[in-house]
Amino acid sequence: MENQKSREIRLKSRPSGMPTHENFELAETSVPTPGPGQVLVRNAYMSVDPYMRGRMVDRKSYVPPFQIGEALQGGAVGQVVASNSPNVKVGDYVQSMLGWREWFVADAGAVQKIDVSAAPLQTFLGAMGMPGMTAYVGLLKMGELKDGERVFVSAASGAVGQVVCQIAKAKGCYVVGSAGSDEKAAFLKNELGVDATINYKTAGDLTAALAKAAPEGIDVYFDNVGGGHLQAAINNMRQFGRIAACGMIEQYNDTTPRPGPNNLIMIVGLCLTIRGFIVSNHFDMLGDFLRDMTAWAKQGKMKWRETVTDGIEHAPDAFIGLFKGENFGKMLVRVGPDKAV
Numbered sequence: 001m002e003n004q005k006s007r008e009i010r011l012k013s014r015p016s017g018m019p020t021h022e023n024f025e026l027a028e029t030s031v032p033t034p035g036p037g038q039v040l041v042r043n044a045y046m047s048v049d050p051y052m053r054g055r056m057v058d059r060k061s062y063v064p065p066f067q068i069g070e071a072l073q074g075g076a077v078g079q080v081v082a083s084n085s086p087n088v089k090v091g092d093y094v095q096s097m098l099g100w101r102e103w104f105v106a107d108a109g110a111v112q113k114i115d116v117s118a119a120p121l122q123t124f125l126g127a128m129g130m131p132g133m134t135a136y137v138g139l140l141k142m143g144e145l146k147d148g149e150r151v152f153v154s155a156a157s158g159a160v161g162q163v164v165c166q167i168a169k170a171k172g173c174y175v176v177g178s179a180g181s182d183e184k185a186a187f188l189k190n191e192l193g194v195d196a197t198i199n200y201k202t203a204g205d206l207t208a209a210l211a212k213a214a215p216e217g218i219d220v221y222f223d224n225v226g227g228g229h230l231q232a233a234i235n236n237m238r239q240f241g242r243i244a245a246c247g248m249i250e251q252y253n254d255t256t257p258r259p260g261p262n263n264l265i266m267i268v269g270l271c272l273t274i275r276g277f278i279v280s281n282h283f284d285m286l287g288d289f290l291r292d293m294t295a296w297a298k299q300g301k302m303k304w305r306e307t308v309t310d311g312i313e314h315a316p317d318a319f320i321g322l323f324k325g326e327n328f329g330k331m332l333v334r335v336g337p338d339k340a341v
Contacts, residue, residue: 004031007072008101009311015056018253018323023056024316027071031103037090039108042340043078045308046099046333047125048319049159053252062278074099075125077114079340088113091341095124102312102335118294121338126159127304128293128329134246134279135163135222136289141282142244143220143274150174152213154200155224157184159330160246162192162304164222169193170301176213178206178229180325187328191303206232217241225250230259237270245276253323260281305329 005028012025034040052074053065066072073163076099080092083110088094094111098104114121119128126132138160139145151168155161156177163189168175177188178198185197196213203209210218210232219241221233226248233243251258267274296302307327309318312335 004103005029006031006101006103007303009315010071011056011066011068011311013068013176014058015053015253017255018047019053019056019316019320021316021320032105034082034084034105037108038083038105039080039085039094039111040082040103040105041078041094041096041111042081042100042103042337043076043099043101043335044338044340045077045122045125046101046312046335047075047130048315048322048331049074049131050247050249050252050322053323058092060334062280068189072100073097075130076100076334076335077121077124079338080111081341083108093121095129100312100315119297122306122330122332122334123304123306125332126306127163127297127302128290130279131159131330132163132293133282133286135160135167135288137279137285138222138244138246138277139167139208139220141285142277143222143242144273145171145173145220148172148174149219150176150216150238151220151222152176152210152214152218152236152252153179153222153224154178154229154233155247156188156194156197156250157305158224159327161222161224162188162329165192165194165304166296166302168220170296174211174214174216176218178225184328187305191305200229207235210236220244222246223248227251227258227261231263234261234263234272235264237272239270241270241272243272243274245274249323272275308332308334310334316331328334 015023026237077095088108093116096111114124151173153164157179158323176196177194178200188194198209217238221243223245227250315333
């Protein structure tokens with residue numbers, strides 16, 4: 001692979017508010033020859049995820065911030081085209097956190113082999129990957145879901161939300177999903193079997209809309225949005241309800257703090273539990289997740305939608321699109337061929 005070039009997306013400047021194209025730059029680099037214990041990988045797909053917005057801010061967090069002038073990082077899947085490791089062979093499909101680039105050389109320990117006979121390659125960035133495991137951990141461990149309970153999911157047609165909905169349905173639950181268009185709401189109901197849906201852009205009063213969709217109240221709320229959705233959920237929670245706080249995309253681009261829900265006093269009277277979580281703290285559940293997800297997929301209880309953008313140069317468009325609701329399910333960027341060797 002001598003003289004192989006790779007294009008990558010670097011952080012040019014730190015966004016203030018909504019990210020723009022001016023915050024990113026496309027660069028070309030030479031791909032080095034893998035050294036002892038290293039592998040050369042050609043990425044096929046990379047993921048863009050809302051949490052990456054937080055890494056663009058220079059502050060202390062659960063993951064270090066992206067650095068100006070350096071390639072961004074994120075989930076990616078691809079194929080090994082050269083290897084100096086006995087543990088990873090040429091032709092193996094792998095996932096890594098070295099997205100936002102077409103090619104990379106890394107220590108073999110930085111990649112994990114995946115079985116593409118179990119699901120399509122790109123699915124390991126979605127339902128069978130980090131978003132799927134986030135749904136699994138949040139609903140079952142943080143939300144302590146019991147069979148037959150009433151569940152509310154915000155951003156329900158997104159990469160995490162659609163898996164949450166289907167796990168809850170597999171557990172015999174009554175599920176309400178919130179989404180940002182009639183098309184997404186129809187997908188939730190007709191394809192995923194969600195019992196009731198809310199188009200939050202046209203619903204008006206979210207508390208009233210949720211009360212109508214779930215007249216008996218909510219046992220578990222899976223929060224991907226925060227803000228008005230969190231307030232509406234608290235207003236409709238049943239006693240001893242649980243809230244799994246996964247994300248608050250409504251606030252990621254705020255430049256000043258917004259008022260929080262004004263009904264937090266209800267947490268006391270209803271004896272509610274709110275638990276925030278980061279999926280990387282729960283990899284002890286990985287084996288259970290893969291076992292259950294594989295079984296549900298084979299039983300036809302797990303479907304997924306993806307939005308795929310072509311070309312590494314369009315990765316910033318895909319990322320910015322997340323905050324405009326342009327994704328239907330998992331947002332992916334195709335950066336190379338599915339089969340590289």
